[in-house]
Amino acid sequence: MLNKKELIYYAVIDLFKNKANINNIKISDIAKSANMGKGTVYEYFRSKDEIISETILYIIEENTNKITSMFNHNQDFKINMLNHIKILLELILENSKFHSIFMSGEMSSLFDQDYEHKLMNKIMETKKHYFQILKTILNKGVEENKFNKVLDPYIFNAIGNTIFTSIMYYIHECNDNLEVESFIEKVYNLILKMVK
Amino acid sequence: MLNKKELIYYAVIDLFKNKANINNIKISDIAKSANMGKGTVYEYFRSKDEIISETILYIIEENTNKITSMFNHNQDFKINMLNHIKILLELILENSKFHSIFMSGEMSSLFDQDYEHKLMNKIMETKKHYFQILKTILNKGVEENKFNKVLDPYIFNAIGNTIFTSIMYYIHECNDNLEVESFIEKVYNLILKMVK
């Protein structure tokens, strides 16, 4: 059972998906979508900026948890990497608009200073956490002697971005009726080349 | 000497850089930044949407020209690729906020239908044109027997995105005092791995 705050989060997430852009989301839309009065929304949040930025924090938290819990120490490098790409694909498919804003880093600029700061910190922290997961997965490959330990943070970054931009390409631009599994295999192979 | 329309373009570009986000740009800001009255702005554009979208078209056009004119047939693959990365770095440094919005594809949703359509077409066309340039550069490498012809559009896309995200990483996140030249060399080496 969702509490009121979560009802509001999901209302905003819904509007993210359907409304063209974040700036056009109105409090009245959120209230209607959450099946409550406008006044009620303000019982749980102090301002629109707070609603939007906390929703973003909520999405980030949820997604990070899903990505983290996907890793399985008992599986080998390839399985873990394929699963990682798969879960990311699912999460992005569910809310691609959100993720492209998140990745572009343009999220921060939507709010007043205080919220921007809080949000930027969360994003930084999340990225660090994400690289930790990526490192854990890649270390599996090192253990399996597939390649040498990746030390350069630049490469970590490039791999992370490649996974994301590959998914965006698959969703938005890829025209050959490529099966999901083949696509994921392709990304996996490209990553292998990058770490070699 | 800039004409009034260009003065307005540069005013908007300036606000892109400094103002938090596109949606917060006000006509009064543009007018002030361009040193003219609000009414004057409307002598040259019919609406705020037109101003923003035409400014974006203007930036795209300018940047595309610079990127295109950088290629030199008489130089070898490596020189051309390094120069390509360098000019992109310069252009993005000049207006990184714009580029991250452009790359995220979130630009379109800011305007009413007509402008969105026009803009999306330009972006599509620009991406195609960009891949053409990338292909031309990569073909140099093929001629030089550095690697085999790249046929998969997925790889083109991945390379293009890697260049961009690498630059964003260099600008925003890289903490080791990495020299520009070393950075560019690093990107070059990563691309080499990707096409092998």
Add this chain to the structure above:
Amino acid sequence: MLNKKELIYYAVIDLFKNKANINNIKISDIAKSANMGKGTVYEYFRSKDEIISETILYIIEENTNKITSMFNHNQDFKINMLNHIKILLELILENSKFHSIFMSGEMSSLFDQDYEHKLMNKIMETKKHYFQILKTILNKGVEENKFNKVLDPYIFNAIGNTIFTSIMYYIHECNDNLEVESFIEKVYNLILKMVK
């Protein structure tokens, strides 16, 4: 007790009387005159055009009802005609500016197409309805053998206009301290001549 919509109608009617012309009425005037905020006005109407045209429809409706309910089958022709002129005098006195615009037919051109159409239809319908009342009154005179049945629509029109322009003359131009009753008697006599 008036509801908000009616408060707005009466605010506009008040401004009709005092403000020079319809086109100079501002939303801020209406809001102030109705003792509410500008935003509140927009809770009840979608646009200024809607406010003005619906107010006009409201006035027409109210006036038509008063004029209609004045007719009494048990009274003779003269009494009915005198009462008819009397009620018209009262209504026009209450809002002469409105009536002269209404009669001139210049009302329609104030609004965008949709409202103009709706309003024109109402005006047409109202005029037909008015001529019906006039016919009913005149038929009393025919029953009483005062004159022959009036068949020519031109004469109907002329009588209707004569009543109106006579009243405007009495209100605005008549300088002899003519008693209302004497004036009405005068109009009555003129009408009698016209139908003979």
Add this chain to the structure above:
Amino acid sequence: MLNKKELIYYAVIDLFKNKANINNIKISDIAKSANMGKGTVYEYFRSKDEIISETILYIIEENTNKITSMFNHNQDFKINMLNHIKILLELILENSKFHSIFMSGEMSSLFDQDYEHKLMNKIMETKKHYFQILKTILNKGVEENKFNKVLDPYIFNAIGNTIFTSIMYYIHECNDNLEVESFIEKVYNLILKMVK
């Protein structure tokens, strides 16, 4: 050959005819219609209000002259009255929008106090002058023993308004394909009844 001021008058008159309402006439429209620059218009008039009100004065003057010069002492009452109605019909047909505003008396309210006053005076004076003409024509009928001298200003007023509203009826509402001559004859007959 028209001078600049007259070019502006005729530009405004043209816009009266075609534009829905007076308030929508823009200085830029007037300038374009008069084939001159906006600045030039202001060489001849001090403000938009002055342009509109002086144009109205010009139209009134022109029309009054035409109406006055129509009267012919050597013709009998009927001929003069028929000619009078005919010339009015022509003038109103030429610019019916203007005349309905003029008759409704709503003209005055378009301007600031000073112009309103000047205009109202002209209108009053014109109406007096018009009644003088009407009286002259009616006196012909008295001379010819058609009816007794009309003394009551109310009747003058009613006759004047009947002529006008009859013409408006003929132009806008009359649906039987009534010949102009028959229509004018009808109005003449109604007037005869009114003065009897």
Add this chain to the structure above:
DNA sequence: AATGAATGAGCGTTCATTCAT
């Protein structure tokens, strides 16, 4: 706790008027 009617600051846009050329 829940509501939604009421609000007004703030924005996009228009257009009469000015003034340098």
Add this chain to the structure above:
DNA sequence: GATGAATGAACGCTCATTCAT
């Protein structure tokens, strides 16, 4: 004298926020 580019006051409308119920 003739011009039209430049201007900014003013208006219609939106929407985040408040508060009485």
